[in-house]
Amino acid sequence: MLKKFIHVKLLLKITQEYVNSHFTFAFSLLFSLLFLAYSYNYTTHSWRPIVLLFFAIYALTTLYIGWLNLRIKRDLTKFSEIQAGTRRFGYPLLLTLLSGNIFATSFAFVILSNKKTAEYTFAVYAFITQIFIFGIGAFNLFKPYVTNLFLLAMGIFLILACFYAVMIVLCAKYVTTTYAPKWMFIPSIILLLATVTGNLFATLLGYSLLQKARQVNPSAIEKWQTIWHKILRNTMAVFGLFFIIFMFSLSVTSNWTFEYDFAIENNYSALLQAPSLEYPLGTDNFGRDLFSRIVFGAQISLIVGFFSTIIPALVGGTLGALSGYYGKTTDNLIMRSLDILYAIPGILLAIAIIAAFGANTVNLIIALSVGAIPTYARTMRASVMQLANFEFVESARALGASDTAIIFKHIVPNSLAPMIVKATLTIGGAVISTSSLSFLGLGIEPHIPEWGNILKVGSTYLETHSYVAIFPGLCIMLLVLSFNFFGDGLRDALDPKSN
Amino acid sequence: MVTIKNNVNATEHVFFYRTFQKLMHNRYYKALLFLLSILVHPFSYFFYKKTKNSNHYQQNFEQRCLTYKEQGLYDKWLKAFMAQEQAKASFFHDNVQNSQLQETATALADAKLTRLVEQDLAKEGLEHLNYWQFFNQQLKNTKFIAVTFLPALFFYVALLVLANPFLQFIVERLLQSLIVIIGVATLVFTILYISPFDPARNILGVEATPEQITNFNRLHGLDQSYLTQLWHTLTSLFTFDLGTSFAGKEDITQSIANKFPVTLEIAILSLLMAVAIAIPVGIISAVRPNSYVDYLFMFLALIGLSIPSFWQGLLFILTFALKLQWFPATYNPSNWLSLIMPIVVLGTSITASVARMTRSSMLEVIHEDYIITAKAKGLNEFTIISRHAIRNAMIPIITVIGLLFGGMLGGSAVTEKVFNISGIGSYIVDKQFIPDIPAILGGVVYVAITISIVNLVIDILYAFFDPRIRSKMRKS
Numbered sequence: 003m004l005k006k007f008i009h010v011k012l013l014l015k016i017t018q019e020y021v022n023s024h025f026t027f028a029f030s031l032l033f034s035l036l037f038l039a040y041s042y043n044y045t046t047h048s049w050r051p052i053v054l055l056f057f058a059i060y061a062l063t064t065l066y067i068g069w070l071n072l073r074i075k076r077d078l079t080k081f082s083e084i085q086a087g088t089r090r091f092g093y094p095l096l097l098t099l100l101s102g103n104i105f106a107t108s109f110a111f112v113i114l115s116n117k118k119t120a121e122y123t124f125a126v127y128a129f130i131t132q133i134f135i136f137g138i139g140a141f142n143l144f145k146p147y148v149t150n151l152f153l154l155a156m157g158i159f160l161i162l163a164c165f166y167a168v169m170i171v172l173c174a175k176y177v178t179t180t181y182a183p184k185w186m187f188i189p190s191i192i193l194l195l196a197t198v199t200g201n202l203f204a205t206l207l208g209y210s211l212l213q214k215a216r217q218v219n220p221s222a223i224e225k226w227q228t229i230w231h232k233i234l235r236n237t238m239a240v241f242g243l244f245f246i247i248f249m250f251s252l253s254v255t256s257n258w259t260f261e262y263d264f265a266i267e268n269n270y271s272a273l274l275q276a277p278s279l280e281y282p283l284g285t286d287n288f289g290r291d292l293f294s295r296i297v298f299g300a301q302i303s304l305i306v307g308f309f310s311t312i313i314p315a316l317v318g319g320t321l322g323a324l325s326g327y328y329g330k331t332t333d334n335l336i337m338r339s340l341d342i343l344y345a346i347p348g349i350l351l352a353i354a355i356i357a358a359f360g361a362n363t364v365n366l367i368i369a370l371s372v373g374a375i376p377t378y379a380r381t382m383r384a385s386v387m388q389l390a391n392f393e394f395v396e397s398a399r400a401l402g403a404s405d406t407a408i409i410f411k412h413i414v415p416n417s418l419a420p421m422i423v424k425a426t427l428t429i430g431g432a433v434i435s436t437s438s439l440s441f442l443g444l445g446i447e448p449h450i451p452e453w454g455n456i457l458k459v460g461s462t463y464l465e466t467h468s469y470v471a472i473f474p475g476l477c478i479m480l481l482v483l484s485f486n487f488f489g490d491g492l493r494d495a496l497d498p499k500s501n
Numbered sequence: 502m503v504t505i506k507n508n509v510n511a512t513e514h515v516f517f518y519r520t521f522q523k524l525m526h527n528r529y530y531k532a533l534l535f536l537l538s539i540l541v542h543p544f545s546y547f548f549y550k551k552t553k554n555s556n557h558y559q560q561n562f563e564q565r566c567l568t569y570k571e572q573g574l575y576d577k578w579l580k581a582f583m584a585q586e587q588a589k590a591s592f593f594h595d596n597v598q599n600s601q602l603q604e605t606a607t608a609l610a611d612a613k614l615t616r617l618v619e620q621d622l623a624k625e626g627l628e629h630l631n632y633w634q635f636f637n638q639q640l641k642n643t644k645f646i647a648v649t650f651l652p653a654l655f656f657y658v659a660l661l662v663l664a665n666p667f668l669q670f671i672v673e674r675l676l677q678s679l680i681v682i683i684g685v686a687t688l689v690f691t692i693l694y695i696s697p698f699d700p701a702r703n704i705l706g707v708e709a710t711p712e713q714i715t716n717f718n719r720l721h722g723l724d725q726s727y728l729t730q731l732w733h734t735l736t737s738l739f740t741f742d743l744g745t746s747f748a749g750k751e752d753i754t755q756s757i758a759n760k761f762p763v764t765l766e767i768a769i770l771s772l773l774m775a776v777a778i779a780i781p782v783g784i785i786s787a788v789r790p791n792s793y794v795d796y797l798f799m800f801l802a803l804i805g806l807s808i809p810s811f812w813q814g815l816l817f818i819l820t821f822a823l824k825l826q827w828f829p830a831t832y833n834p835s836n837w838l839s840l841i842m843p844i845v846v847l848g849t850s851i852t853a854s855v856a857r858m859t860r861s862s863m864l865e866v867i868h869e870d871y872i873i874t875a876k877a878k879g880l881n882e883f884t885i886i887s888r889h890a891i892r893n894a895m896i897p898i899i900t901v902i903g904l905l906f907g908g909m910l911g912g913s914a915v916t917e918k919v920f921n922i923s924g925i926g927s928y929i930v931d932k933q934f935i936p937d938i939p940a941i942l943g944g945v946v947y948v949a950i951t952i953s954i955v956n957l958v959i960d961i962l963y964a965f966f967d968p969r970i971r972s973k974m975r976k977s
Contacts, residue, residue, distance in 0.1 A: 341677075342684035346949050347911020350929065354689055354945050357933035358696035434809045438915045441811045442930050461815055461919075468819050475812030482807035490803075 010079050018235065019084055019113050023071040025237055026109040030067055033103070034060035059101045066095065067106060070113070089113055099133060104244070111170070120230040121173045121182070121210050123240070128193075128203035129166035131248050135159055135201075138252060139259035141293065144279040148261065155258035162196055162204075169193070169207065179227055182214035190215060200254030202247045206230075232495035239491020245484035253301040265294040265451045274467050283473050286459050295451035296474055302452045303481065306363065307432040310370035311425050317371070318378025319414070319421055325379065326386030327409050337383070340376040348373035349435060356444045366445050370435055374428060381424050385417035419496040426489035430482035437478050453478050517640040517657065520664040525633060530663070538656035541649045542636075549635045558622070565618045578613055582606035666974040670964050678953045683735065685949045686942070690734050693938045694727060700747050703935055721747065721939075734939075738946055747937045757925065757943055764913050764924035765951075767840065771848030772906060779852045780898070783859025787894075788886060790864060798856065805853030810912060814846045814919035832922040843920045847913060851905045858901045862894040869893075896967060903959040907952035 014020050037057035041050050070091055077084045095110035111126040112118070136159040142148050149155075169189060176183050193208030210230075213223050233239055269289030277284045283292040318340075325336040343351070352369035359365045389395065390413060398412050439445035440454025441461075448455055453474040460471025524530040535542070569575055583606040590597045639645045650657060663669045701717040702709065709717075718724040721744075722733060737743050743753040782802070786795040821842060822830035829839040866872065867890055875885045914926030929944040964970050 338677075338680070339684070341681050342688055345681050345685050345907075345953055346689070346945060347907050347952065349914060350911045350926075350945050350948060353914065353929055353933055354692055354941055357936040357941055358692050358698070360698070430807060434807075437809055438811055438912075442915065442918055444930070444933070457812060457815070461811075464815060464819055465823050471812070471815050471819075475809060475815070478809050478812065479804070479807050482809075483803060486803050486807055 013078050013082060014075065017074070017078060017084070018118070020071070020074050020078065022109050022112050022237060023067060023074055026105045027064060027067045027071055029105045030060055030064040030103060034064055056101070060103065063095075063098050063101070063103055063106050067109065070095075074113075084113070084116070089116065099130065102137075104130065104134075104241070108240070108244075115174045117174075117178070118234075119173065119177050119179055120227060120234060121177045121207055121214075122170065123234050124203050124207035124210065125166055125169040125173045127240070127244050127247070128201055128207055129163060129170055131201050131203055131244065131251055132159055132163040132166055132199075134248055135199075135251055135255060136163060138297070139255070141279075141282050142259055142261070145261065145264065145291075146280075149257075149259060151258040155255065158199070159255075162199065162201070165189075165192070165196075166204070173207075177211070177214065180214070180220070180223065181217075182211050184215055186211045186215040198254075200247075200251035202250060203244075229495055233491050236491040236494060238487045239494075242484035242487030242489075242491065245480060246488060249300050249481055249484075250304060252297060253304055256297045256301065260294050260297055262294075262298065264291040265298045266290065266449065274463065274470075276467075277469065284467070284469050286456070286470050287463065290451075292456065292470060292473060295456055296453065296477055298451045299453045299456060299474065300477070300481075302363070302446055302450065303433050303436060303478070306367055306370070306436045306446075307429045309367045310374065310432040310436075311429045313367070313371040314374035315378050315421060315425050318375040319382045321375070322379035322382030322384075323386050323409050323414055323417075326383035327390055327405070327413065329387075333383075336379070340379050343373065344376040346373070349438065352435065352439060353442075353444060356439070361439075361444050361447070363446055363450075366436065366439060369439075370432055374432075377428070378421065378424065381420050382414075382417060385420055386413055389413045389417055423489060423493040423497050426485060426492050430485035430489070433478060433482050433485070437474075515641060516664070517646065517660050518637060520660045521637050521640055524660075524663055525637065531633075534656060534659060537659055538649070538653040540652040541656075545636055545639060546632065549632050552635070561622060562618060565621060566614060569614055569617070575610060575614060578610045579606055582609045667964060670974060671961055674957055674960055678957045682946075682950050682953055685953075686735055686738055686946045687731060689942050689945050690731055693936065693942060694730065696936065696938075698936060700935060700938060704748050734942065737939075738943065743939050743943045746932070746940045748935055753940050753943050756928065756940070757947060760923055760925045760928050761947065763834070763922060764910065764917070764926060767843050767847060767916075767922070767924070768906065768909050768913060770840070770844045771851065771909060772902070774844055774848045775852040775855055776902070779855035780859050783856045784863055784886065784891065786856070786860040787863030787867060788882075795860075799860065802853040802856045805849045806857075808849065810846050810850065811915045811919050813849060814842070814916060817842045817846060818919070830920075832920045839920075843916055843922060846919070847909060847916045850912075851902075851909055854905055855898065855902060858898050859894065862897050863890060866890045866894045896963075899959060899963070903956045906955055910948050910952060 034057055037053055037060055041053040041057055042048075043050060070088070073088050073091070074084055077088050092110045092113040095106055095113075098106035098110065107130060108126065111122075115122055136156065139152075139156055139159065142152060172186075172189070177186070190208040190211035193204045193211070196204040196208070210226065213219075213226065217223075233243075267290065269285070272281070272285050272289040274287055275281050275285040275289075281291050281293065283296065285291055286295070321336050321340065325333045346354075348370070351373040352366075355369035355372065356365055359368075386409075395408060395412055398408050403412070436445055437452070437454030437457065440452050441458050443458070445454055446452040448458075456474040457471055460467075460469075460474065463470050521534070524534060583602065586602045586605050589595075590602065646657075662672060699714075700721075701714040701723070705713055705717060715724070722730060725733070741754050743757075745751060746753050746756070782798050786798045789795055818830045821827045828842050829836060831839065832843060833839045872885060872889060875889050880888075911926075913924060914930050916922070917924045917927040918930060925944055925948060929941055932940040932944070964974065
């Protein structure tokens with residue numbers, strides 16, 4: 003009896019569907035409560051009907067998931083596996099995509115398929131991302147005019163979404179963890195081409211399928227699968243990755259569907275409008291559409307975040323590798339000089355650099371990069387020092403490889419994992435620093451729509467029009483949170499020792 | 502080149518000898534000690550040369566060589582080496598001349614002879630000495646110390662200090678911090694020096710005449726060379742006299758001294774808040790890993806890490822100051838209530854980091870063998886955690902707190918701007934628009950110095966409190 007009890011308990015713990023249902027339940031509940039709290043206007047003592055409707059939908063979803071959770075538990079206790087009948091109850095949950103409940107939708111996809119390959123998950127998220135991109139773009143229909151490319155772009159988005167939906171079914175049917183049929187070659191090429199829309203899930207799916215369909219290097223496939231299996235097991239990391247890719251795709255495609263003029267041209271007939279269908283998040287003090295500004299702001303944040311991570315990673319990584327490999331005087335010289343950089347807080351160093359060279363995007367990237375070099379150098383140095391004593395390095399040296407070749411062909415590729423993890427975790431910090439400096443008036447030029455700039459405007463209208471400050475901040479927080487979640491997942495998957 | 506090893510006697514003084522011998526292996530210390538005892542060296546070198554010329558050693562050496570040759574041992578070795586070389590040549594099918602083989606064999610035999618003779622002589626207390634070894638030997642001599650004590654006072658003081666591994670560590674660490682601080686000042690100065698902006702134009706306006714600009718530059722020393730300006734800046738930084746700011750003619754040191762305590766007060770209170778909240782949270786999370794409480798705490802911690810502090814500040818002002826009217830929206834030194842929001846905002850991200858760090862550090866410690874031992878002894882969970890786990894888990898956390906404190910001082914600029922606090926951060930931000938070089942420089946460098954001092958103190962405290970570091974130091 004006790005043995006069975008422990009068995010069931012363990013089974014519940016390792017069944018992804020069960021854990022996921024708990025998680026989805028908690029989040030849906032949280033969101034319904036938030037909607038409930040917001041549905042009542044305390045100053046005018048009236049209800050907000052639209053918010054109340056959302057509350058009802060979310061509350062219903064929550065109840066449904068709670069019931070499904072109990073059913074999964076019963077199945078696992080009775081039959082030790084989830085019955086096909088229970089899985090079928092996932093179909094109605096797919097409708098939650100329309101209410102924007104991404105947690106419930108992804109849970110629906112999790113429960114619908116009993117074999118979870120990385121490809122299936124990629125296809126699911128490629129589909130969800132495309133639908134979201136389409137939905138966000140559709141808000142432009144309420145504008146006085148749209149871009150020339152609008153219809154074409156939206157059409158492509160719709161076709162791609164349908165294609166991804168087909169891919170979900172195909173992946174669930176034909177793809178296993180080690181094998182994909184030969185004809186998958188054709189869709190994988192189309193998927194790789196879809197990268198131009200910024201939907202990196204499609205890229206990942208295409209690459210994965212291509213590898214499996216060609217069946218050239220089984221060990222590479224295995225390695226790729228194991229890493230992604232570990233990352234995708236971590237639900238929060240997946241949502242993090244989803245939001246990052248969604249933001250990336252949005253900033254890639256925003257020029258096609260969003261009119262830049264609404265974000266930068268002053269419109270004195272619509273100053274500080276409250277949220278409406280034409281202006282989904284209202285307008286600012288120059289009558290510029292906040293929604294468009296925030297969408298375009300994602301571009302800047304991602305660009306600055308990316309470059310101010312990649313530059314110090316390259317510079318610091320090289321310095322750290324040289325320092326760790328040569329040791330002694332080289333090491334002392336490099337690391338002691340970097341100690342000087344390390345002693346100045348990043349923001350202050352950035353302020354000093356901007357004070358000296360002026361505030362613009364390029365200077366901002368440089369300023370943020372310089373301060374981040376020492377941390378990367380330290381990370382790289384530590385792993386290079388560890389690796390330099392391994393036998394494969396010795397054998398490379400015995401074969402007459404030059405120091406440069408040993409460092410950059412043998413040691414560095416093997417010590418990239420901690421660097422990648424570190425980089426992912428610091429992009430978030432760079433995004434915060436960017437907007438902080440813009441907020442202080444030291445970052446991006448004020449006319450460019452950037453989240454910190456929008457917030458700066460919002461801070462002056464805090465008392466009367468608080469939404470101008472709230473929405474961009476929310477975006478910053480979500481983006482940084484996503485990078486942190488994804489970075490944590492990546493660390494657990496690639497570099498478990500460092501935690 | 503010779504000295505006869507004295508038999509150890511009671512009056513011999515080995516303290517300085519041992520310390521010097523140990524330190525001589527490090528060339529930086531060697532150079533430092535040489536500089537400190539520079540007055541003694543001409544004389545001791547003279548004596549060294551004198552003893553070198555006495556060919557006591559050479560005589561002994563030759564005599565010993567002769568003995569070996571007379572005993573016929575040398576010829577025996579020569580034959581053996583010859584046979585060895587021939588065998589080698591025939592094995593590799595090398596066509597080597599006989600004379601060549603003879604040569605190699607002789608060289609090998611000679612080397613063996615020299616080695617043996619040197620060993621024998623060393624046994625009798627005769628050995629080669631270079632100058633440093635000679636000098637080191639002298640330090641055993643009480644008379645030598647007495648004579649040289651005054652001229653090389655600093656040398657002996659250095660030896661006294663460096664003899665103790667703790668003191669040595671502290672001195673090294675202090676020196677390192679000093680170098681870093683000078684480096685920081687130089688770096689920030691250089692960045693501001695190569696700036697393409699012209700402060701004179703910015704302050705005097707576009708209509709300023711060339712004379713006015715020259716006058717301004719001369720007044721603030723901006724027309725001097727890089728090195729002169731750098732030297733002037735460094736001395737003024739360390740003598741706390743930065744002169745007046747470009748705009749407004751205020752005394753910079755005075756302004757910084759007025760603003761620094763405000764920033765420091767808020768930072769320290771934030772740190773206290775962070776420690777008070779984060780450590781219990783981290784411990785609870787680690788004790789019940791993967792529970793709902795753990796998930797909730799870690800989720801909140803991640804949100805705390807991800808929230809931009811200026812946005813959090815604005816939300817707080819909106820909610821607690823404008824809507825609920827619990828706290829005043831801006832900082833006011835006479836009202837302690839106005840401190841609460843800045844403290845919470847500044848402390849949020851550090852609280853989150855410390856909580857995450859505490860959790861992972863505790864998780865690591867909890868799986869150590871000594872915790873299992875404690876469990877096996879039958880201790881209850883509370884005792885295990887409070888007596889055995891926390892103390893060991895705290896070590897990495899304290900380092901992290903030290904590093905985060907630095908980031909917090911730097912990040913205070915944003916929080917100060919949001920709450921309108923006139924601290925050092927907002928001072929630097931205000932001055933950078935001009936750019937008021939001495940003010941920015943002073944602000945940044947003094948913040949960096951504070952951070953260096955905090956980290957220095959933490960490192961030194963470690964050396965005293967962590968038994969592992971202590972024992973490692975003793976061994977080395």
